[in-house]
Amino acid sequence: MLRWFLIAVLVAGFAMAAVIAPQMISSSNRATDDLKFPTITGENAGPLPVASVDHEPTHAFEPMPxxxxxxxxxxxxxxxxxxxELTKGPSTCSCTIANFKNEESKYVLKPGESTEIELKWETRSNNGEFKKSASVLTNDPYKPSIDFVVQGIVRPAVMVLPPEQVVNFNNVSNDHVNSYDLVIYTSDFPQLKVTKVSSSKPEYIETSVQPLSEDERQKIMDQRAQFNQKEPIFGHKVIVSLKTGMPVGLFSEEVSISTDHPNPKQGPLKVLLSGKMTGPIGCYPEVLRMSQVQADxxxxxxANLVVRDKKPVKFEVVAKPEGVNVNIAPADPAKGAxxxxxxxxxxxIPAGTKPGAIEGPIVLKTxxxxxxxxxxxxxxxxxxxK
Amino acid sequence: MSMIRRRFRGAVLIFSALILAGCGSNSAPPEPAVKTSNEPKTGRQPESTAGVTEKADSSKTDDGIGANDWRNPAAVLLISGEQSGYLEPCGCTSGQLGGLIRRYEMRHRLTQRGWNVVGVDLGTLIKDPGASLGGLEQTKIKFTVALRALKAMNYDAIALSASDLKLGTLEVLGQYLNLGDSPRILGANVKPTAGFEQTIVPSRIAAAGDKKIGITAVLAPESLEQINDPTLPDLLTVTSPSEALKTVAPQLASSSDWQVLLVQGPPDLATKLAAEFPIFDVVVASSVYEDPKADADVANGGKTLIVNVGKKGKYNGIVGFFADPNAAPKYQKITLGTKFDSPGAGEPIRKLIDEDFQAELKSAGVVENFPRRSHLSAVPGSTFVGAGACKQCHPNTYAKWLTSKHSHAYEPLTNVKRNREFDAECITCHTTGFEYESGWVSAEKTPYLKGNQCENCHGPASLHVSDPDNTKFRKALALTSESADKNMLCIRCHDADNSPKFAFSTFWPQIMHKGLDKYDNPKVHKGLDAQDIARLQKALLADQNPKDNGVRKTTY
Structure with missing residues (x-):
């Protein structure tokens, strides 16, 4: 009988610990110290509050502008x-609870009572996946925190492919035209027109506009459908071409595209074009960096030396930083062509090299x-x- | 008797589950309360329920790791990924999560527990260099630094990712050449061309004490479609992930104790491959959202954990493997918050980021040599002159600007301990006209463009200041708050990382400057010559750094 009593005491002890411990731990880890987590007192340790939410706390919204x-x-x-007792917990969006007067205030629901939790969010200039959340802390020992989440897709009235609005041309040669097809499209204005395209380097950047073909349109819709965006789209291709002879070196240019979409918040779409115009032989990595070479x-x-036209080339080292040895050989002669x-x-950099900076170019004649x-x-x- | 035991076990279960729930609360946004996995948790149970029979070790409770109920794991897999260029906590406001210094410290604390740690990274170390504010050259250096950091943290494997290849396939392969034996770049379905074979390998076996973890990775072939690199098809051949794993997975199973698959591709591909190849104990998937769930998903009746660790390096995950063949692996998400900040923490990485990285940016002249373009809305020929020149005719507007944080935006970059004057990602929002011809170059060459000045929104103003009544020049600079909002001028810097509370409607009133000046003085219609501009540029520096520590009243 005594054994039964001891077991009962243990169970009760653990139950109490289960009520109090999470709140202590949770409290110590919270983002802000000014939140007052509800405490369980001896009075209500017997009959307990139960927080019930009327539906799934994660709400997936339809695509929003x-x-x-x-x-x-x-x-x-x-x-x-x-x-x-309900207290506002950490949140990443505006969360309003009926009758909550301020951040610190506690709202008490008597048994049988209910209130509304409203999450408000602003899509602002977000583009793509969007998620915000807010938590409400309670003194329900089995639900010390209820996390309310809203998530979905945010998109502009007029969209661009690529969605990052950046075309990275990478390393390209200036001995031929390099082109890229941008796509400008919308899902709510079938008669969308591109009204103006301008670029920051008109002498080397040409642009032209073409309506999307039915195949291209369908392909984009198929891709969007994979992300549950099933409405039809309407749009145009803006073909951006870098003309031959563009100066060698890094470039970062901009194309601005205006449309006649009626949304008053829709400004011109800006697409960045970046990359590097290169010559016929490249070294990769382009710079040899090593910050902590032990002298002993x-x-x-x-590095790889790559000849774009794949012709055999003879290299001769004509200059190099002092104390550095340079050797060049075919990368894998066994593989032939x-x-x-x-x-x-x-x-x-041989062992025994004097400590200090090694800086300067290795110059190769070819x-x-x-x-x-x-x-x-x-x-x-x-x-x-050391 | 047996009934009481069951009840007792139930109480312990509740107790442990609640403790774990409490440990999950931190400064990060809360997690969804409901698990998304529909997988029935039968068989070997991962997560908290699997650990209830083991005694928690209270000595481990204060190192920020969690996982206090893990008793003597034989091996611990540290999982990171999708860092996207965030070497430091995302954004420059306080309270942000992530950063490699904290990750180093976290890993250090794992080893201090006496655990055998094997590190894997899903890849996507950098952001698309085209989209990065630092530009292509800075991103190349950053990629080198990120690889060095993972090497310093003794990582064993990194998955090849399409995002990293955007740096240029040749550049990336060239950098991989210098990694040495560890970490290895994995791509089971990627075959490099002749001369590059050793840069990417199908798999590797990592030693963890006397145990072995077999690691492999696959790259979704369609993810390469987003790369605009004409050299890529010649350099890499990518085949079906499933086909490649049919060969690699059995090899790993026969030569290691646990098997890990990194999937660089859509999360659905990870789920599909986990089902197709149930030998894997852990499948690391890419993330849809920045903040991952607290728990791993499970597949194959609890045999396989499907893990994602979010984006921007804000979170890591650890999986504990246990010698007991009946003990399921356990997963713990780790939030890289301030609990990993302590004096001297992560010193090798701090040195790498604060000293080596910055020195390399300076040495490479990333800011000075940044590719510049014409300003699209400017009248051709107009150049940046600095706010000093605006002061002559707009003194009250200028005075208002001088009281704003915009006017002092350069100062934080000159911090002796964390100097960022040569970091293009910082310079772009703390100076004027950067990225444009005649805009910011350096503190020596363009000191009159320090801070966030008038011309960042209105455009270069030299033609207007020399001919103020020219309506064409005035019109090019005119800007309403509506068009500033519509063109998202503020958002470029006040983005979600660096200004998470930004809302045009609340921030704009703080700097609103319409109608502050009158133009009835004939002087304001005269225009400035080069000497006037030079004098006013010099005066601007004095105004930005008044010795009397106050804002001077401007008169003319």
Missing amino acids: QNAEGTHVWKISNTGKADL KGATML ESAGRYRMTVD DHPNATEISVPIQAIVLGT
């Missing part, structure tokens, strides 16, 4: 036998008619032995 506001309401009821151990850096035009450059000299920057720091 930018600069719009959404709301969703849940009903929370006290189906228990003690007072249910030395180090080796590797498959590895044509690819060379491996090995740069050795017999390629359009790239007689290549410069590969090297930046290394050699550390002394």
Whole structure:
């Protein structure tokens, strides 16, 4: 009998701990210290409050436009036998609870009573996946926190492909035209027209506008359908071409596209074009960097020399930082034609190199008619032995 | 008797579950309360329920890791991914999560527990260089730094990702060449061309004490469609992930104790492959949302954990593997918040980011050599002159600007301990006209463009200040609050990372400056010459740094 009594006491002890412990732990970890987590007192340790929410706390909304506001309401009821205390917890959006006067205030639901929890969110300039959440802390020991979540897709009135509104041309050669097809489309204005396209470098950037073909339109709709966006779309292609002869080096240009979409919040769409115009031989990585070479151990850096037209090239090292050894050999001669035009450059910083910075280019002379000299920057720091 | 035992076990279960629920509460946004997995939790149970029979070790409760009920895991898999260029906590406002310094510290604390840690990363170390505010050159350096950081943290494997390849396939393969033996870049369904074979391998076996973890990764072939790199098809051949795993998965199963698959592709692909290859204990999937769920999903009757760790490096995950063949692996999400900040924490990574990275940006001249373009809304020929020149005719507007944080935006970049004057990602929002011809170059060459000045919204103004009554020049600079909002001028810097509470309707009134000046003085219609502009540019610096520590009243 005593054993039964001890077991009962243990069970009761654990039940109490289950009520109090999570609140202590949760309280210590909360984002802000000014929140007052409800405490369980001896009075209501017997009859307990029960927080019941009328439907799923995660609400998936239909795709929304930018600069719009959404709301969703849940009903929370006290189906228990003690007072249910509600406190506003951490949130990533505006959360209003009926009768909540301020952030710190506590709202009490008597048994049988209910109130509304309303989440408001603003889509602002978000584009794509969107998720906001807010939590309500309660003194229901089995639901110390109820997390209300709203999630879905936010999209502008007029959309662009690629959605990042950036075209990364990467390393491109200026001996031919490099083009990219942007797509400008909408789902709510079938007669959409592109009214103006301008670029920051009109002497080297050409643009033209074409309506989307039925196949192209269908392909985009099929892709969107995978993300549960099934409405028809209407739009145009804006073909952006970088003309031949564009100067070698990094570029970061901009194209601005205006449409006649009636949404007053819809401004011109700006698409960034970036990349690097290169010559016929490239070194990758373009810069050899090594920040912590131990003087007593030395180090080796590797790079690939790539000849775009895949013709064999002879390299000669004509300049290099002092104390550095450079060797160039075909990358994989056994593979024959498959590895044509690819060379491996090995740069050795020998053990015993004097501590300090190694900075400067490795200059290579080649017999390629359009790239007689290549410069590969090297930046290394050699550390002394401790 | 047996009934009482069951009841007792039930109380323990509630107790443990509530403790775990409480541990999950932190500064991060709350998680959905309802699990999304429909998988019945039968068989081997992952997560908290599997741990209730083990005694919690209270000595581990204060290191910020959690997982206090893990008793002597034989191996611990540290999972990260989709860092997207966030070497530091996302954004420059306080209270943000993530950062490699904290991750280093977190990993250090895992090893301090005596655990054998194997690190894997899902890839996407950097953001698309085209979309990055730092531009292509900075992103290349950042990629190098990210790889170095993972090496310093003894990572074993990184999945090849389409996002990283946007840096340029040749550049990426070139950087991989210098990784050495660890970490290895994995791509079971990716075959590099001749001369690059050693840069990407199908799998690797990582040692964790006397146990072995077999790791492989796949890349969704369609994810390469988003890469605009003409060299890619010559350099990499990508095949079906399923076909590749048919060969790799059995090899891993026969040579390791636990098997891990990293899936670079849509989350659905991870779910599909987990079902198709039930030998995997852990499948790491990409994330749809920045903030991941607290729990892993489960597949194959509880055999497989499907894990995602969110985006921007704000969270990591750890999976504990246990020597007991009947003990299921356990998962714990770790939020990289301030609990991992402590004096000296993550020092090697702090040095890498605050010193080496910044020195390399400076040495490469990323800011000075940033590719510049014409300003699309400017009258051709107009250049940036600085707010000093505006002061001459708009003194009250200028005075209002001087009281705003915009006028002092450069100062935080000059912090001695965290100097960011050569970091293009910071410079772009803390100076004027950066990215445009005649805009910010450096503190030496363009000191009159420090801070966020008038011309960042209105455009370059040289033609207007020299001929103020020219209506064409005035019109090019004119801007209403409505068009500023519509063109999302503020959002470029006041974005979700750096200004999470930004709303045009509440922020605009703080800097509103319409109608503050009158133009009845004949002087304001005269225009400025080069000497006037130079004098006013110099005066601007004095106004931004008044020795009397107050804002000077401007008169003319």
